Amino acid sequence: MPKRRILSLWFPRLGADRLMRAARGTWDAPLAVVEDRGNMQVVSSVNAAASAAGIRRGQPVRDAHAMCGTLLTRSRNAPAEAAFLAALRRWAGKFSPWVAEEAPDGLVIDLSGCAHLFGGEEALMSVVEADCAEMGLSVRLGLADTLGAAWALARYAGAAPAAVRSGDAIEQEARATRSRAARRRHWTKGGAAPQAAVAGSAAGRIAPPGQTHGALSLLPVAALRLDEATTAQLGRLGLRRIGELLGQPRAGLARRFGTGLVLRLDQAMGSAPEPVSPAAPPHHYAVRMTFPDPIGLTDDMLAAVDRMLPRLARALEDRGRGLRRLRLEAHRTDQAAEVVEIGLARPSRDPHRIRPLVEMKLDQIDAGFGIDMLRLEAVETEPLHDRDKVGHLKAGQAVRDRLADNTALDDLIARLGARVGLEAITRLHPVSSHIPEKTAQVMAAAWSDPAPAWPTPGAARPLTLFRPEPVTAPDAPDVPARFRWRGRDWALASATGPERIAPEWWLDDPDWRSGVRDYWTVTTGAGDRLWLYYAHGATMSAGWFCHGAYA
Numbered sequence: 001m002p003k004r005r006i007l008s009l010w011f012p013r014l015g016a017d018r019l020m021r022a023a024r025g026t027w028d029a030p031l032a033v034v035e036d037r038g039n040m041q042v043v044s045s046v047n048a049a050a051s052a053a054g055i056r057r058g059q060p061v062r063d064a065h066a067m068c069g070t071l072l073t074r075s076r077n078a079p080a081e082a083a084f085l086a087a088l089r090r091w092a093g094k095f096s097p098w099v100a101e102e103a104p105d106g107l108v109i110d111l112s113g114c115a116h117l118f119g120g121e122e123a124l125m126s127v128v129e130a131d132c133a134e135m136g137l138s139v140r141l142g143l144a145d146t147l148g149a150a151w152a153l154a155r156y157a158g159a160a161p162a163a164v165r166s167g168d169a170i171e172q173e174a175r176a177t178r179s180r181a182a183r184r185r186h187w188t189k190g191g192a193a194p195q196a197a198v199a200g201s202a203a204g205r206i207a208p209p210g211q212t213h214g215a216l217s218l219l220p221v222a223a224l225r226l227d228e229a230t231t232a233q234l235g236r237l238g239l240r241r242i243g244e245l246l247g248q249p250r251a252g253l254a255r256r257f258g259t260g261l262v263l264r265l266d267q268a269m270g271s272a273p274e275p276v277s278p279a280a281p282p283h284h285y286a287v288r289m290t291f292p293d294p295i296g297l298t299d300d301m302l303a304a305v306d307r308m309l310p311r312l313a314r315a316l317e318d319r320g321r322g323l324r325r326l327r328l329e330a331h332r333t334d335q336a337a338e339v340v341e342i343g344l345a346r347p348s349r350d351p352h353r354i355r356p357l358v359e360m361k362l363d364q365i366d367a368g369f370g371i372d373m374l375r376l377e378a379v380e381t382e383p384l385h386d387r388d389k390v391g392h393l394k395a396g397q398a399v400r401d402r403l404a405d406n407t408a409l410d411d412l413i414a415r416l417g418a419r420v421g422l423e424a425i426t427r428l429h430p431v432s433s434h435i436p437e438k439t440a441q442v443m444a445a446a447w448s449d450p451a452p453a454w455p456t457p458g459a460a461r462p463l464t465l466f467r468p469e470p471v472t473a474p475d476a477p478d479v480p481a482r483f484r485w486r487g488r489d490w491a492l493a494s495a496t497g498p499e500r501i502a503p504e505w506w507l508d509d510p511d512w513r514s515g516v517r518d519y520w521t522v523t524t525g526a527g528d529r530l531w532l533y534y535a536h537g538a539t540m541s542a543g544w545f546c547h548g549a550y551a
Helices: 014-023 048-052 061-067 078-092 121-134 147-156 175-183 212-216 228-236 242-246 250-257 259-269 298-318 351-364 392-404 408-420
Strands: 006-010 031-037 040-046 072-075 099-102 106-110 140-144 204-206 286-295 321-332 337-348 371-383 426-430 440-444 464-471 482-485 488-501 517-524 529-535 543-549
Touching (some): 014 031, 014 040, 031 061, 121 140, 121 204, 140 147, 212 242, 298 321, 337 351, 337 408
Antiparallel strands (some): 099 106, 426 440, 464 543, 482 488, 517 529
């Protein structure tokens, strides 16, 4: 079995490179991508021009503008950067099937047994650099036996340890002490000073197999993926390189810095396992059919759909899924494509329920000079659970459950949605509120279930509710014998009430600032039934209003 080899890719300017690719042009001006951290904005990514001007990651934006007056700033789009890194992961799949993301700006590739396909490790790294240069990306590479070592080489190869201002720094000691410290700087149990076994170009570093110790000895301790507090504490103690940590007793390091430091050391050296876990590819549910001769008749397309739907249903059944949105693509001989989509009110994989919806959409497809291929894809899917079969003892209950779970309404919603759109079909659901206009909320019928029961109000409610409209009548709580509304004079025939409704005192509703209301069901001389109320007045003047009309 080949020895394990890990390649780490670091994109130090991922955010800026993504924006420059989207602009499809060259950025001569300095560019910085900024993000909010706490109560200030900091730089998260810079391009080459900004880096040359001294702008660095993590720097406050105000300091960056003070250093470079021509600096251009753009807000960071973290989801877009994550999607861009996922696209790079798919690109890196051509080098090895084992590719994992290292958020927010890195990739890890397990090259075990794959490097010889590209002419060796150095040739493979050259291909990676060439591809990244063609895509306009800045990249640094590291190749080693372990993931931790490859990560360290990609980010810290050739970097000097951070400066430490403490009283125990060697350059602050006496001359005699400094001379002895210089002689024992690379001392390792009486042996010779280790040499850094690093090869490759400036953008990439390769640690030969079995040479992880020597490749990491001269790197700063921050290359072990430690937090800033631990790195600073190690620096104050004079431990600034990984080689200086390797000779220390593990028990003492664990007592002082915790087991996290020891674990990172073991992972980098290969003593502790750290596998590369690639992301599982998303499941695609799609089928297609190509034709020896172009077709254009609706019957021919429907016959092809009848053959494709069972295959798609079997693929969904294997994963326990049901489709909610289906896309039909008709690829024509002139390289154009006609696309139609259908939606279902409930997830399903039954071809008999899906076929009528597809048939309704076929007349929207322009076949042109002929169709070479048809493709069906389940764009949105949801889990779908099968029901258990029962014997004759539970057959009656099974029939009742089947009748209670009738799909006729769902099929009707799907058919109507194929014509006017599923979003246009709504239903009302009850809401826990005594305010008349708040007793129901509008919900999409395709993504909601019917309400099991509606609460019964104390009095009948009108079929039509509208915003309260003023009524010209005497300012008294008694029902007026005559009143004027909507430019007409109305005469009272009968009245039922009153029903007192108080406002929600914990909410400030402008329509209910008039205070407590007394509602009356009024029948006029013309036979119209109106819902009037008298507002007793709180922060607004009192008076009569019309709130609805009965059928």
